[in-house]
Amino acid sequence: MAFLDDNYLIGNATGKRIFNEIKDLPVIDPHNHANVREIADNACYSDAWQLFAATDHYVWEMLRKRGVPESLITGSEASAEEKFLAMAKVFPEIVGNPVYEWIHLDLKRYFGIDERLSEKTGRKIWNAVNEKLATDAFRPQALLTGPLNVEAMSSTDDPVDLLEDHERANAAFGRQIIRPTWRPDKAMKIFAPGWREYIDRVGKRFNRKISTFSDLIDAMRQSHDYFAEKGCLATDHGLELPLRADYLFEDADRIFRRALAGETLTAAEMDCYMGAFLAEAAALNAEKGWVTQLHLGAVRDVRARLFDALGPDVGGDVSNHYQDFLPALVSFLNRFDSKLKVVLYCLDQGHQATLATLARAFGENVRLGSAWWLCDHPTGMRRQLEYIGAVDVYWNFAGMVSDSRKLLSYGSRFEMFRRVLADVLGSLIEYGQMPEEETMKLAVAMAYAEPKRFWNL
Template structure:
């Protein structure tokens, strides 16, 4: 059976199903630069302008989205994260890709091959793997596809890495001094210091002591050490923090003497009760929030992940390896209490809140809107579709919720949240979905047929808003 109006797979108008959408994308969204305000990219790769030898080095090492898909497809772990050669591991991914039809990985894979690698009109499969492997290696050997070259091809202006408070940030310093593009800014992620009940807490205090030069004997010492690290990050251009709160908690902070006692008990190897741990976490998070507000930094909160569910996988491979899931905890009350405690002191920083369970979209979007204040457009943000949600359905759900409960005009847009330099294609994926949604609303008469006005909205969400949000004080 022949089709009279055949559509090319992932052609120039991929995901753009009407004329307004096509014009919004091609005339407004496509050429906008990128400010990737949350990623897990390697500062070493960027600062060192690494030249990758092959697609496995660039594409598969560290990408737990692909690792997870390969496991589901029945690929042996040796060919995913084990001692198989780079070529064998790439072949394993090529075997998996045809099984990804209907999964966003199928689209992302071919977007990434097309741009910036320029491999078009060839679908990745076991039969084409050798051709794509050879072509990619040839192109990756050119200066245009070094780490910084790839970022340039994606028109990335700013990339924000995710960094522990004990990090020296030496790579960020060297990169800034080199004057190379894009700008690479650190993000202050102090998760370990919040988790007083975790087995590694005491060891982490030792790392923090060495990095800060502050002997930590009590709570005030801990704050002094964190203050020194905040100052260090500020010198290196930091303007964001980030926290992963699997389940937000709020217990009224106890006295300094009690917090001293909790630290000492942990140093002695003794366990704390859940309320004791929660009171410590609350105290430290509120102190950090005040510091972020004082410095004009943005606070990011990632909520609701179930991490490292396979204990065998965690032991054999490590964290962030594809053994995670969407949690189903409820957290409206403690999250509201955290934000309100800071707001009552007029110390609530600009905040982006991401949820992993789409069930919570409306709750979270309505909650953050309750703290709009201080004449700051979009001061609190219902963050972009995150992790398991950064596919078409999840992006559309997030955008619809944003439209219904907030002001889309002030949304700070998409990010990669990725360890792969090729994942910047997700910005293009988002922009196409976004323009399609707006174009469809124009066609239905739900938005005015004013492409200049709607185009301004598109440019704001793609780039302009996040620039203002991060860098205008």
């Protein structure tokens, strides 16, 4: 088996037959961080650095690990070419990490480049990629509807957003490909710096004074309705720890007023407010039949030097397998049992068993999300898929998501997932555990049909 050849990630003949059935299915991507303005503007990408690495903190972390100076990663003084060549110089040294596979998949599949990125090939690849990026075939809209084969995708958006770029992009496509996702974290995270300023923004956006928790929830309902008009079908909530759903509204209101007045809150008070807020958001979702995504476990910005210099979302987040997810999730899932579609994601492999068994216990509407972030690689995907088959039902898997800011990820990450899926299912057939006919139907369902149905896409 050669690097990224036809047998890549698939070690059995049956798996290869399964992959041939699913490899060309359209992409359904219910969760990503797409730059919708970039897609709507549809300008040519300026260069290979912008396309492959300018927004990808996975890449940034690998370059830092190999000693590339920050000035050649996120700095503003170095040119894009200098940054790309610095990446090329150390790229052979990150072999074994999925970043190595993803970027080479992108080069091979979309640019026809089989050479491996290195100091020796860096300038040649830079020139070859840039030459193609200057053509209309490599504009964002052409890539999405052409080689990436994206049928539906959902971005991640703030409740105060007007979503004008979504309208422009979908008008250009002639149909709704990009849907917004309602992510009210800034309103919920009462502990965050700038929370009071954000509440002011909400008030200005909806032309109302917000002085009580009830005022805020009314504004959130107005935003929720606005997103529904724009085709939204899901919300997303980033939580280090799950939140109980049995806090009293009047307690949350008291805490909200204190926080708005600048008073210091206890950890218990913050949990009360945030749990009440999440429950109110979930109730809105239940009314509309939206999916509620809970991304659990990310411990944010642990590297102070990095955060102080560059802010959030630059590669300073980690997992913690000591977190206890169970009590709060039991509270939340019981409150909305059979009333709400819920997808559960975790950052640490150690939490998969808890989430998978909860999904099993709470039935059809609660599903395990794809292997997320630090689990989003062939090893993590394979472990998760094997475990799902043992304790839950494959058919009820929520489906793959790219969770990416990078357009080409809709190709490389989905290909990686579909290959791992084919290998896992093929192995089960060859061990005599599953009949091939039913498994072929299952593979199509997991890769395309069932996520499309579950997410109402």
